[in-house]
Amino acid sequence: AQTVTQSQPEMSVQEAETVTLSCTYDTSESDYYLFWYKQPPSRQMILVIRQEAYKQQNATENRFSVNFQKAAKSFSLKISDSQLGDAAMYFCAYRAGQGGSEKLVFGKGTKLTVNP
């Protein structure tokens, strides 16, 4: 069974600085997708960034980028120029490739605090 591990229950960063959230996963599949989701307090889960396992190039979305190390099964999220609105729970998630299980497997999350 696939597992996703986030080893940092809480992280904090100063506004305008950079922070990296860690995620490791375990799978025997070769085709899969990895995601970072953001869940603000009492609000819905939204997709931050997505990585396809067969792509070696790391995904980027504006201030958000990932460091995808397939052999090490590591998928960290870097947030640059942190803003107060980035404060939220961040979840790393795994999904099998097409034809595999439909479920997303989530880590336990990292609570990010942004200090002004």
Add this chain to the structure above:
Amino acid sequence: DTGVSQNPRHKITKRGQNVTFRCDPISEHNRLYWYRQTLGQGPEFLTYFQNEAQLEKSRLLSDRFSAERPKGSFSTLEIQRTEQGDSAMYLCASSLGFSGGYGYTFGSGTRLTVV
């Protein structure tokens, strides 16, 4: 379309009672998912529908849990004989086809408290 809608937002029930939650997905989305999120944890997959067919179920979905999507539109999740351990946020999500994770839209959830 205003996204995935879940009702009610909050539900408090006494242990042993039955509860039912509703999820209205984005109208053109044919795939619908239910997840459960307990305090301090990430969401855990419960079940998945493609149109009206329930195609995948987690072992977390015990005999007391049942989900339906009768006409391939809205879905209901019923919990019978609720237990305190059922207290959690129940999340619904929907998507259109296999999008590799894109277009996977979550609702705001129904928070269940069993007293």
